[in-house]
Amino acid sequence: MKKQNLDENSPLASLEEWDDDVLKRYPEPGQPAKDKSEFRNYDDPEITRVREFYRLNHKYQTYENVLAKKANFLKFDKMEMPWWSAMDYLNQLIDESDPDLNLDQLQHLLQTAEAIRTDGYPDWFVLTGFIHDLGKVLCLFGEPQWNVVGDSFPVGCQFSNSIVYPELFADNPDSRDERFNTKYGVYTHQCGLDNVQMSWGHDEYLYQLTKDYLPEPALYMIRYHSFYSQHREHAYDHLLNAHDQEMFKWVDKFNPYDLYSKSPVQPVVSELKPYYEDLIAKYLPATVKL
Ligand SMILES: [Fe+2]
Ligand SMILES: [Fe+2]
Numbered sequence: 001m002k003k004q005n006l007d008e009n010s011p012l013a014s015l016e017e018w019d020d021d022v023l024k025r026y027p028e029p030g031q032p033a034k035d036k037s038e039f040r041n042y043d044d045p046e047i048t049r050v051r052e053f054y055r056l057n058h059k060y061q062t063y064e065n066v067l068a069k070k071a072n073f074l075k076f077d078k079m080e081m082p083w084w085s086a087m088d089y090l091n092q093l094i095d096e097s098d099p100d101l102n103l104d105q106l107q108h109l110l111q112t113a114e115a116i117r118t119d120g121y122p123d124w125f126v127l128t129g130f131i132h133d134l135g136k137v138l139c140l141f142g143e144p145q146w147n148v149v150g151d152s153f154p155v156g157c158q159f160s161n162s163i164v165y166p167e168l169f170a171d172n173p174d175s176r177d178e179r180f181n182t183k184y185g186v187y188t189h190q191c192g193l194d195n196v197q198m199s200w201g202h203d204e205y206l207y208q209l210t211k212d213y214l215p216e217p218a219l220y221m222i223r224y225h226s227f228y229s230q231h232r233e234h235a236y237d238h239l240l241n242a243h244d245q246e247m248f249k250w251v252d253k254f255n256p257y258d259l260y261s262k263s264p265v266q267p268v269v270s271e272l273k274p275y276y277e278d279l280i281a282k283y284l285p286a287t288v289k290l
Contacts, residue, residue, distance in 0.1 A: 009144040011052040015093060015136060018149045019108075021050045022228065022259065025164065029256040032232050033164070051165065057146035058168035061199040063155045063180055069147060069200040074208055076289040078141055083131070083280045084273070086288050090137050107266050109133060113276070115261035127279045128218040129257055131210070132225060135202030137290060152203050152226040154196045154236060157185025162235035164228070183238065192241035193224070201226065213284050217250035224251050225258060
């Protein structure tokens with residue numbers, strides 16, 4: 001039985017419920033969303049919690065919210081610690097709901113990274129798999145779930161109907177703001193994603209933490225790994241430039257490892273730690289400033 005989270009700002013029993021819902025929506029690699037009527041059972045309390053999560057996410061992820069969160073979190077003045085300690089810190093976000101396949105955060109990261117390593121990709125790609133969800137530490141700074149996880153999407157222009165639960169954007173004040181509610185909003189044709197503000201969450205935050213240290217394809221994977229309306233439905237081709245399109249080939253390579261590498265066979269952390277400590281030392285500074 002899943003434990004009900006009583007915090008009305010954070011309705012999910014755990015952050016994993018969002019990941020699980022994404023997997024239900026995209027059960028096949030590379031394919032667009034499964035028709036929601038095929039799998040949404042609204043009597044299921046988990047579905048109710050996920051919908052409530054998206055109600056808050058779609059209502060409050062405004063252009064102004066993104067600028068405010070950047071102003072706060074991009075000061076990186078909360079904590080400083082070695083990268084591995086930050087991974088341990090993230091692991092305080094233990095999933096208490098505990099069905100068979102629910103892993104702690106570190107296990108999800110190790111399984112993602114190990115699957116990438118098994119397929120023979122370069123070590124920076126493996127490292128990307130290992131750290132890609134570290135931005136979820138935002139939750140430990142008191143951020144509500146809707147400002148940490150959820151599908152990411154551009155703000156400052158019309159919300160696409162390809163985003164999950166698009167009807168819930170009706171409560172977002174940007175939907176009624178004529179600066180933001182047209183197809184292009186504050187942007188121009190194929191202006192490039194670097195000029196586009198994405199909804200705030202763990203993707204953008206980790207990108208900002210790593211942008212000086214990792215190769216560009218890794219940064220695209222980190223920054224856009226939850227941008228499902230683009231990588232599955234191509235909903236924002238009018239904002240991507242040619243370079244973004246090229247780089248999204250890497251996002252597409254990364255995505256199946258994030259979604260489909262979950263396994264009940266859990267990697268042994270102590271055996272893998274030396275390899276990952278070396279990888280961190282090769283690419284990242286000794287400490288991370290959160
Ligand atoms: Fe993620
Ligand atoms: Fe992930």
